[in-house]
Amino acid sequence: MSKTLTINGKTHTVDLPGDVPLxxxxxxxxxxxxxxFGCGVAACGACTVQIDGEAVRSCQVxxxxxxxxxxxxxxxxxxDALSALQEAWITHQVAQCGYCQxxxxxxxxxxxxxxPRPTDxxxxxxxxxxxxxxxxxPRIRAAIHxxxxxxEG
Amino acid sequence: xxxxxxxxxxxxxxxxxxxxxGVAFGAWFVGRPAPNPLQPxxxxxxxxxxxxxxxxxxxxxxxxxxxxxxxxxxxxxxxxEELDVTLDQVTVLHGPAAKAYYNSAMVGEGLPGKGYDNSExxxxxxxxxxxxxxxxxxxxxxxxxxxxxxxxRMREAGASARETLKEAAAKRLGVKRADLKTEKGAVIxxxxxxxxxxxxxxxxxxxxxxxxxxxxPGEWTLIGQNQPRTDIVAKTTGTATYxxxxxxxxxxxxxxxxxxxxxAPMNGFDASAAHTMPGVEKVIDLGTGVAVVxxxxxxxxxxxxxxxxxxxxxxxxxETDAVFDTIARAFDDKPNSTMRDDGDVSVLPEGATEVTAxxxxxxxxxxxxxxxxxxxxxxxxxxxxxxxxxxxTIIAMKCADAxxxxxxxxxxxxxxxxxxxxxxxxxxxxxYATRVAAEMPGTPVQVxxxxxEDMTHDFYRPGAMARMRGAVKDGKxxxxxxxxxxxxxxxxxxxxxxxxxxxxxxxxxxxxxxxQPYAIPNYRMAGHLAQLDxxxxxxxxxxxxxxxxxxxxxxxxxxIAANRDPLEFRIELAEAEWAPAAGVLKAVAEMSDWKAxxxxxxxxxxxxxxxxxxxxxxxxxxxxxxxxxxxxxAWIACDMGIALDPRNVEAQMFSGMVYGLSxxxxxxxxxxxxxxxxxxxxxxxxxxxxxxPKVEVRVLETQDHLGGAGEPGTPPAAPALANAIFDLxxxxxxxxxLMHDFNLFV
Numbered sequence: 001m002s003k004t005l006t007i008n009g010k011t012h013t014v015d016l017p018g019d020v021p022l023x024x025x026x027x028x029x030x031x032x033x034x035x036x037f038g039c040g041v042a043a044c045g046a047c048t049v050q051i052d053g054e055a056v057r058s059c060q061v062x063x064x065x066x067x068x069x070x071x072x073x074x075x076x077x078x079x080d081a082l083s084a085l086q087e088a089w090i091t092h093q094v095a096q097c098g099y100c101q102x103x104x105x106x107x108x109x110x111x112x113x114x115x116p117r118p119t120d121x122x123x124x125x126x127x128x129x130x131x132x133x134x135x136x137x138p139r140i141r142a143a144i145h146x147x148x149x150x151x152e153g
Numbered sequence: 154x155x156x157x158x159x160x161x162x163x164x165x166x167x168x169x170x171x172x173x174x175g176v177a178f179g180a181w182f183v184g185r186p187a188p189n190p191l192q193p194x195x196x197x198x199x200x201x202x203x204x205x206x207x208x209x210x211x212x213x214x215x216x217x218x219x220x221x222x223x224x225x226x227x228x229x230x231x232x233x234e235e236l237d238v239t240l241d242q243v244t245v246l247h248g249p250a251a252k253a254y255y256n257s258a259m260v261g262e263g264l265p266g267k268g269y270d271n272s273e274x275x276x277x278x279x280x281x282x283x284x285x286x287x288x289x290x291x292x293x294x295x296x297x298x299x300x301x302x303x304x305x306r307m308r309e310a311g312a313s314a315r316e317t318l319k320e321a322a323a324k325r326l327g328v329k330r331a332d333l334k335t336e337k338g339a340v341i342x343x344x345x346x347x348x349x350x351x352x353x354x355x356x357x358x359x360x361x362x363x364x365x366x367x368x369x370p371g372e373w374t375l376i377g378q379n380q381p382r383t384d385i386v387a388k389t390t391g392t393a394t395y396x397x398x399x400x401x402x403x404x405x406x407x408x409x410x411x412x413x414x415x416x417a418p419m420n421g422f423d424a425s426a427a428h429t430m431p432g433v434e435k436v437i438d439l440g441t442g443v444a445v446v447x448x449x450x451x452x453x454x455x456x457x458x459x460x461x462x463x464x465x466x467x468x469x470x471x472e473t474d475a476v477f478d479t480i481a482r483a484f485d486d487k488p489n490s491t492m493r494d495d496g497d498v499s500v501l502p503e504g505a506t507e508v509t510a511x512x513x514x515x516x517x518x519x520x521x522x523x524x525x526x527x528x529x530x531x532x533x534x535x536x537x538x539x540x541x542x543x544x545x546t547i548i549a550m551k552c553a554d555a556x557x558x559x560x561x562x563x564x565x566x567x568x569x570x571x572x573x574x575x576x577x578x579x580x581x582x583x584x585y586a587t588r589v590a591a592e593m594p595g596t597p598v599q600v601x602x603x604x605x606e607d608m609t610h611d612f613y614r615p616g617a618m619a620r621m622r623g624a625v626k627d628g629k630x631x632x633x634x635x636x637x638x639x640x641x642x643x644x645x646x647x648x649x650x651x652x653x654x655x656x657x658x659x660x661x662x663x664x665x666x667x668x669q670p671y672a673i674p675n676y677r678m679a680g681h682l683a684q685l686d687x688x689x690x691x692x693x694x695x696x697x698x699x700x701x702x703x704x705x706x707x708x709x710x711x712x713i714a715a716n717r718d719p720l721e722f723r724i725e726l727a728e729a730e731w732a733p734a735a736g737v738l739k740a741v742a743e744m745s746d747w748k749a750x751x752x753x754x755x756x757x758x759x760x761x762x763x764x765x766x767x768x769x770x771x772x773x774x775x776x777x778x779x780x781x782x783x784x785x786x787a788w789i790a791c792d793m794g795i796a797l798d799p800r801n802v803e804a805q806m807f808s809g810m811v812y813g814l815s816x817x818x819x820x821x822x823x824x825x826x827x828x829x830x831x832x833x834x835x836x837x838x839x840x841x842x843x844x845x846p847k848v849e850v851r852v853l854e855t856q857d858h859l860g861g862a863g864e865p866g867t868p869p870a871a872p873a874l875a876n877a878i879f880d881l882x883x884x885x886x887x888x889x890x891l892m893h894d895f896n897l898f899v
Contacts, residue, residue: 016431016432016449017431017432017452020449020451020452021451023451024449024450024451024452027397027450028406028448028449028450028451029449031400033391033394033397033398033400034390034391034392035391036395036397036522036523036571037397037450037524037601038522038523038524038604038834039604039833039834040454040603040604040833041604041833041834041835043833043834043835044522044834046522072391073390073391074390074391074392077390078390078392079386079387079390079392082386082389082390086389086390089389090381090385090386090389093381093382093385093800093801093804094389095221095382095384095385095388095389096221096222096223096804096808097220097221097521097522097523097569097570097571097572097573098221098384098387098388098389098393098569098571099395099521099522099523099571099572100522101388101389102391105389123842124842124843125843127841127842127843128841128842128843129841130841130842131522131834131839131841132522132842133520133521133522133572133574133812133815133839134221134522134572134808134811135807135808135810135811135812135815135840135845136804136808137811137840137841137842137845138807138845138847138848139804140842141842
């Protein structure tokens with residue numbers, strides 16, 4: 001099927017079977033590789049992007065079902081124009097191998113959009129689907145609290 | 154190959170005779186410099202394999218796998234310290250696979266002996282022997298060796314480049330080199346004017362490198378300070394290139410399905426349905442499995458699902474119980490090693506109480522976040538491989554073999570690694586990519602495994618068993634007699650690399666058990682090798698991961714039998730043997746407020762393991778909440794002599810602990826019908842943010858030698874947790890994962 005998607009504010013027309021997951025449209029067709037493949041079964045969160053501001057696992061969204069505007073890590077902020085969340089992530093030196101961090105950040109961004117001052121319990125609830133095999137969780141938590149302060153300030 | 158194989162076998166498993174032979178040969182060979190892999194163009198100066206400067210930029214080379222441990226940053230900081238540049242002035246690259254990038258510390262780690270008791274002299278011998286790593290071009294990232302390896306060599310590289318740049322400036326200005334200073338990437342003339350290094354590159358390129366003495370540690374401005382990671386912005390913005398992110402013009406996407414009965418043949422397959430599926434371009438018979446090449450990775454994976462396979466039988470027992478029966482039978486064989494045999498363990502000291510316990514630990518997968526992947530392009534007489542890997546020179550060798558080329562016809566590009574943990578010291582993923590690319594000359598192909606393929610085709614942490622016998626008397630451990638049985642990762646890996654099996658005692662198999670800094674007068678540790686063909690390999694901390702559990706669970710059992718506080722019991726044993734080990738125990742006692750913290754409904758457990766040159770103590774706290782056991786707090790203390798980057802050391806410590814805790818709670822690989830049963834993360838859970846305890850790390854710097862950081866945080870995690878659960882429940886965990894025997898909060 002041919003479908004036109006809006007990704008990070010730009011339109012892209014792709015011609016692929018409708019059941020191809022958004023993840024693989026982004027990575028192998030559009031060339032946006034910041035969103036990562038980890039498990040393919042929505043168990044790790046590495047592929048998290050936002051559709052109309054809602055955090056979703058892009059490995060579980062077929063192309064034909066994409067219902068809104070897609071934001072990936074590349075659209076969230078760039079090295080020259082970091083988001084407040086990314087600045088906090090850098091201040092706390094969160095990333096180790098870094099492979100899961102695009103997903104972590106897109107999930108955290110959705111959390112902060114909905115809950116500007118999350119408690120530890122709210123962070124647990126929102127972020128528990130995002131696996132990090134390096135175990136960067138303490139710094140993820142610290143960076144989210146820090147970003148909440150920065151965004152409010 | 155036969156020459157490399159012979160040397161490799163001799164040096165990797167150092168026996169005393171081989172050491173002598175190796176030194177004599179190595180002393181001559183090591184003196185010859187390896188060719189500089191950097192080929193400077195006009196106007197560029199490559200002072201040594203680690204520093205390259207042109208008229209625009211300064212590039213430092215950190216030819217070690219950046220898999221999260223921060224090696225790129227700290228390695229660059231070692232060069233920058235002497236070169237007088239700041240890290241924000243330089244670009245750091247991994248560089249090519251090259252002989253010059255051998256790991257000098259890796260082989261030194263193979264020396265017999267406990268490690269912590271080494272004299273200055275034996276450290277010197279270890280360093281010299283380490284240069285044997287060069288003899289088989291062992292550019293390997295593993296064994297927590299990078300900083301030991303780079304600590305002197307990289308500062309020397311930086312100092313030499315600095316002095317050579319000063320020499321160029323001296324010639325230009327007509328002054329003496331000694332009258333010049335350097336600062337932040339520039340030579341400072343006697344009149345205070347600055348000449349940027351980049352301006353001097355062309356002139357410096359014609360000069361012979363100048364050598365220089367290293368600075369006193371008191372003058373360091375980067376080493377010992379927290380450095381912002383050089384990869385942090387890229388990894389925070391989705392712009393870092395991992396193996397799966399390589400994109401080349403005309404590139405195709407592929408995936409593989411190999412025999413899930415590991416090492417077995419494929420009798421046949423029917424791909425008729427796959428051929429007609431959307432996007433599919435090619436189905437390739439790889440002998441023991443199949444690759445599908447398509448226009449999209451997911452379409453390739455879907456087509457693999459549609460292939461019917463006839464798999465051959467596994468070369469090992471097909472069920473988990475039978476695998477462990479085979480491991481247990483190894484106890485009846487003559488031990489492969491008895492690397493410690495102090496006093497006499499055959500006699501129970503008079504008046505002592507005997508303690509015995511058997512333990513069993515499962516096979517484990519690495520489960521890196523980035524599944525196995527590699528990209529390859531075969532052109533006329535040249536193979537280019539892009540791979541997230543820990544062993545580029547081995548990749549070059551094995552991929553050359555697969556493509557029918559010589560090693561120097563292969564270019565290996567090492568990307569960032571989405572986790573390594575030892576899995577990427579293997580090269581299977583790169584060889585498969587090469588074999589697929591060989592079927593499509595001129596077309597680059599990226600081969601990415603599904604998570605299921607990754608989890609079921611690992612080189613697993615071996616399943617391991619222990620039979621421990623000890624004795625306590627007057628509140629002290631007076632005897633420890635342990636036997637460990639497991640497959641040898643070392644022999645298997647050496648067979649894969651060199652084609653020849655290993656021989657002699659395998660130190661890795663008993664590390665974490667024989668070499669612990671406890672003063673126990675009668676102390677013996679024997680290693681029995683299980684003869685099995687389950688693929689096994691190096692998993693973060695390797696032998697220490699299982700031996701550490703056996704040792705520190707059993708020490709805890711002895712402490713309880715002696716009616717002693719487990720932490721005080723350990724401090725006493727360590728104090729009499731090696732002060733830094735007692736130091737980390739005392740630190741966690743203080744940090745956790747060990748004595749005052751105890752209360753009903755809460756359990757505290759401790760463990761201390763010396764591994765990779767670094768003693769690490771961990772205290773884990775668990776609480777019963779709503780009938781479930783929850784990890785609430787963790788305290789870690791380590792002592793690596795010099796903490797080159799304390800904030801990064803802290804990260805490595807809690808990261809290592811999380812890896813160990815995840816395995817302890819949930820990790821197991823089991824077999825049914827010859828196939829691994831666990832397929833994906835739901836079957837192989839790990840710690841997540843809501844199950845992660847609060848953690849505090851203290852980095853001590855009291856010991857005389859530089860220890861490793863990437864792995865030593867892992868071994869104490871499992872026994873500290875199991876000991877905490879015992880403290881809470883009174884029930885001893887003698888097998889893992891804990892989820893089978895305890896109601897864990899998940």
